[in-house]
Amino acid sequence: MHDPRIDRLATVLLDHSCELKQGETLLIEAIDLPEPDLVCALVEGAAARGVTPLVETKNQRVQRSLLANATETSMKLSGVLERNRMEQVQAYIGIRGAANASQLKGVPADRMDLYQEHWLRHVNEYRVPKTKWVVLRYPTDSFAQAADMPTHEFEDFFFDVCTADYAAMRVAQAPLVARMQAAEQVRITAPGTELEFSIKGIPVIPCSGERNIPDGEVFTAPVRDSINGTIRFNTPSRYQGVVHNDICFTFKNGQIIEATSTETERLTTLLDSDEGARYCGEWSLGTNNRVRHPMLDTLFDEKIGGSFHLTPGNAYEEADNGNRSRIHWDLVLIQRADYGGGEIYFDGELLRKDGRFVPSDLQGLNEGL
Structure with a gap:
C-alpha cells in the first residue's frame, strides 16, 4: 500500500529544500535504502516539475571494501569522477538508509584519511557552495533501534519531524x-x-x-x-x-x-x-x-x-x-x-x-x- 507520508516528504525536499526550477538537473543519491518508494516519488516529482532526475544507488558494504582497500590513486580518481558528475547538476538530494551504522568501524584511520581528503572533501567543496542540496536519513529497523523505539512508532516520529512547518x-x-x-x-x-x-x-x-x-x-x-x-x-x-x-x-x-x-x-x-x-x-x-x-x-x-x-x-x-x-x-x-x-x-x-x-x-x- 502506498504511504502518502512519502509524497509529503518528497514535496518538502523538491519544493522547500531544493526549490527546483524547470530546466534544472537533480542528482538523487540513495544509500542502503530498504525500498525505493521515496526515490521513485522524487524522480516522478522532479519530472512533473520539468526537472531532469538522475539516480545513483550505493551500498555501504561495498563502500567499506573500497575504503578498506583505498589507495591515494583510487580515492583521487573516485573523487574526480564524482565531482565531475556533481558539476553537471544544479541540485542534490542525499538519502542514507544506514542498514548498519557501524559498517565503517575498523577501517584503518589512514585509509579513512585518504577518503576524506581526496574523495569526500573534493566532492563537497563543490557540492556545498555550488548546488542546492539537502541530506536526510531514511527510517529503518536499525535506525529505530538506535532511537530505542519500535519501528512503527519511529516511522511516525520520523515523518512528523521531517515534514514540520x-x-x-x-x-x-x-x-x-x-x-x-x-x-x-x-x-x-x-x-x-x-x-x-x-x-x-x-x-x-x-x-x-x-x-x-x-x-x-x-x-x-x-x-x-x-x-x-x-x-x-x-x-x-x-x-x-x-x-x-x-x-x-x-x-x-x-x-x-x-x-x-x-x-x-x-x-x-x-x-x-x-x-x-x-x-x-x-x-x-x-x-x-x-x-x-x-x-x-x-x-x-x-x-x-x-x-x-x-x-x-x-x-x-x-x-x-x-x-x-x-x-x-x-x-x-x-x-x-x-x-x-x-x-x-x-x-x-x-x-x-x-x-x-x-x-x-x-x-x-x-x-x-
Whole structure:
C-alpha cells in the first residue's frame, strides 16, 4: 500500500529544500535504502516539475571494501569522477538508509584519511557552495533501534519531524539570529563545562529545512583562536563508524590541547589528522523541540531542542572563521534540566537556562519544549 507520508516528504525536499526550477538537473543519491518508494516519488516529482532526475544507488558494504582497500590513486580518481558528475547538476538530494551504522568501524584511520581528503572533501567543496542540496536519513529497523523505539512508532516520529512547518520555524528563529549577530562574547556552563569564546563578526545562518531534514538550528562559528575552557559533551557521537561517549575537550586560545573519550586513542588520531582538526569551525543552537533525545545520528541529534553543538574541524563558507580541515564533527551538549542543565550567556546576559530561552522575544523557540 502506498504511504502518502512519502509524497509529503518528497514535496518538502523538491519544493522547500531544493526549490527546483524547470530546466534544472537533480542528482538523487540513495544509500542502503530498504525500498525505493521515496526515490521513485522524487524522480516522478522532479519530472512533473520539468526537472531532469538522475539516480545513483550505493551500498555501504561495498563502500567499506573500497575504503578498506583505498589507495591515494583510487580515492583521487573516485573523487574526480564524482565531482565531475556533481558539476553537471544544479541540485542534490542525499538519502542514507544506514542498514548498519557501524559498517565503517575498523577501517584503518589512514585509509579513512585518504577518503576524506581526496574523495569526500573534493566532492563537497563543490557540492556545498555550488548546488542546492539537502541530506536526510531514511527510517529503518536499525535506525529505530538506535532511537530505542519500535519501528512503527519511529516511522511516525520520523515523518512528523521531517515534514514540520519549516516556514514557521524560520519566523521563530529570526529574533535569535538578530541576537547572535549582535553578540560578541559567549559563555557556556554545564556539568563539567565552563567555556568562553567570541562570535564577533561571524555570519549567522538560520536553518529551517533547506539543507538538512529534519532541521532546526541557528549556526555561526567561534572566532578561531578565541575558545578557552573545558567542555564535556553529554551526548554519544558516532564518527566514521566508531561511537564515542563522554567526550571532553580543554581549549587554549582556540586549540584543543586535551581530549578524552571512551575511545581516546581514536579521538586523538582524528584530532591529529590535520592542523584545523584541533580548532572549531561551527557553533550552533538546536531549535527543533520535536527532537528530544539522542539517537546516534548527527542529522537528528544536532537539532535537539535545548541543545547546542560545537564542531572540531572545517568551517562552512557561509559562516567562515577561516578554519580548514578534512573533518567536520558536530558534537552535542543537551542543556535541558533532564540532562543536567546549563546556561548560555551573550555578553553577560542570560540567553538560555536549562534549555529554555529566557528573553521575551525568544519565547517562540520554547514552544513544545
